Amino acid sequence: MPELPEVEVVRAGLAPAVTDATILGVEVFEPRSLRRHDSLAGAFEELTTGRVMATPARRGKFLWIxxxxxxxxxxxxxxxxGQILVREPGAIEKGLLRIRLHIETPRSESGDxxxxxxxxxxxxxxxxxxxxxxxxTVDGAPGGRGTEEPLVPAQVSHIARDPLDPAFDDAAFAxxxxxxxxxxxxxxLDQTxxxxxxxIYADEALWAAKLHYAQPANSLSRARIRTLLNEVRLVLAKALAEGGTSFDAQYVNVNGASGYFSHSLNVYGQQGKPCPRCGTPIVREQFMxxxxxxxxxxxxxRAA
DNA sequence: ATACACGCCTGCTGGC
DNA sequence: TGCCAGCAGGCGTGTA
Structure with a gap:
């Protein structure tokens, strides 16, 4: 399932196709895929058709154009x-197509x-x-990755910055x-x-930081929080560098190719296998x- | 206010 | 073989 690295791969892949491109038309095949849309402001199709898009931006798992x-x-x-796929007209989708934007890229050097x-x-x-x-934005910093504008969609404004954002406030998080x-x-997992x-990455980062999932948040020392944040960043950056995860082949990048981080997971889905650090069998438990x-x-x- | 349960969704899997 | 409960889980909402 797409987490920060996968969504960032989508954002970066989408950028060259949509930046300065014009929306020619929109087809909505599944109205429930517009659940986040407030139709009181106007129909999705009408608000988008004819518009020119800017470079896509991302905060956490939210993407906006x-x-x-x-x-x-x-x-x-x-x-x-969910997947967002850039296709040549005429392509056949294997998955369940919910919404299709017909776009036209800006004029190239050769004029087409x-x-x-x-x-x-x-x-x-x-x-x-x-x-x-x-x-x-509340702090005046850019809304997220991919934009310099200090703006964020209203429905994303309650979402905290992500740990790879230069404006993420470590001290405030602690x-x-x-x-x-x-x-x-x-x-x-609390996106606020x-x-x-x-x-996936919660389990991986907690393993790397040697923390139990139920360890009370307010029992962690500043040093442990620093270690945890460091491991979170390492896990996310590694996944990003490898192009995202696709342990169940649900996730694909904008061209339809699968990511491939699943081979390097240390604990997620590894129940029964030896811990890469100490050899003790990995355990899976229900939580949340x-x-x-x-x-x-x-x-x-650990004792608080 | 804070913490947490629940509903939303559909395809696949495993047990009977 | 066929059916169906269980599972995957991010996020908004409702409740205590």
């Missing part, structure tokens, strides 16, 4: 199974323009697209953890504290109605 000459952007979240399809494919409809208003009387994994982390994978030897609950 500003619409030039307006204070609006197309917002996309991939949910569990190309028509492309931007296909939003999503099996489970946890993801969605919308048109939303851009609002100023203070927030100190106020959280909950397990550290729950805090890592730190964004971009999902179940999802699976948590950890090494019972390396990752023990």
């Amino acid at each position: 500003p619409l030039q000459g307006t204070d609006e952007a197309i917002v996309a979240h991939l949910g569990m199974s 323009r190309r028509e492309l399809w931007i296909d939003f494919v999503d099996q489970r409809i946890f993801g969605s697209m919308a048109v939303d208003t851009l609002v100023p 203070r927030a953890l100190g106020r959280k009387n909950t397990g550290i994994k729950r805090a890592l 504290l730190i964004s971009g982390i999902g179940n 109605n999802r699976s948590s994978h950890f090494c019972p030897h390396c990752q023990r609950l």
Whole structure:
């Protein structure tokens, strides 16, 4: 499932196709894929058709494409199974096509323009697209990766910056953890504290930092928080460098090719296999109605 | 206010 | 063989 690295791969792959391209038309095959769209502001099709797009931006797992000459952007979240694919007209989608943007790229040096399809494919409809208003960032820093503008879609403004964002505030994150009387994994998955982390990379980062998922967030020392943040960044950066994860082949990048980080997972999905550090069999337990994978030897609950 | 349960979704898998 | 419960889990909303 797409987490920060996978969404960033999509954003970067989308950029050359959509930047300065014009939206010629929109086909919505599944209205539920517009769940995030507030139709009181107008129909998605009407707000997008004819607009010229700017470079896509991302914060955490949210992606947005500003619409030039307006204070609006197309917002996309991939949910569990969403993909955004850049296709040549006429391509046949194997997955469940929910929304298709017909776009025309800007005039090239040779003077021609190309028509492309931007296909939003999503099996489970946890993801969605919308048109939303851009609002100023609270801290005045750029809204996210891919933009210099201090703007963020209204529905993304409550999402914290992600740990790869230069404007992420380490000290504020540490203070927030100190106020959280909950397990550290729950805090890592709380997108209002730190964004971009999902179940896979939460388990991987906790293993790397030798922390138990239920360790109370407010029991961690400043030094441990620093270590954890460092491991989070290493895990995300490594996955990003490898092009994203595709342990179940749900995730594909904008051209339809699978990512390939799954071979280097240390604990996620590795239950029963030896811990790469100490050899103790990895355990899987239910936590927060999802699976948590950890090494019972390396990752023990510590006294507060 | 904070913490947490739940609903949303569909394709695949394993057990009977 | 066929059916169906269980599972995958991010995020918004509702509740205590």
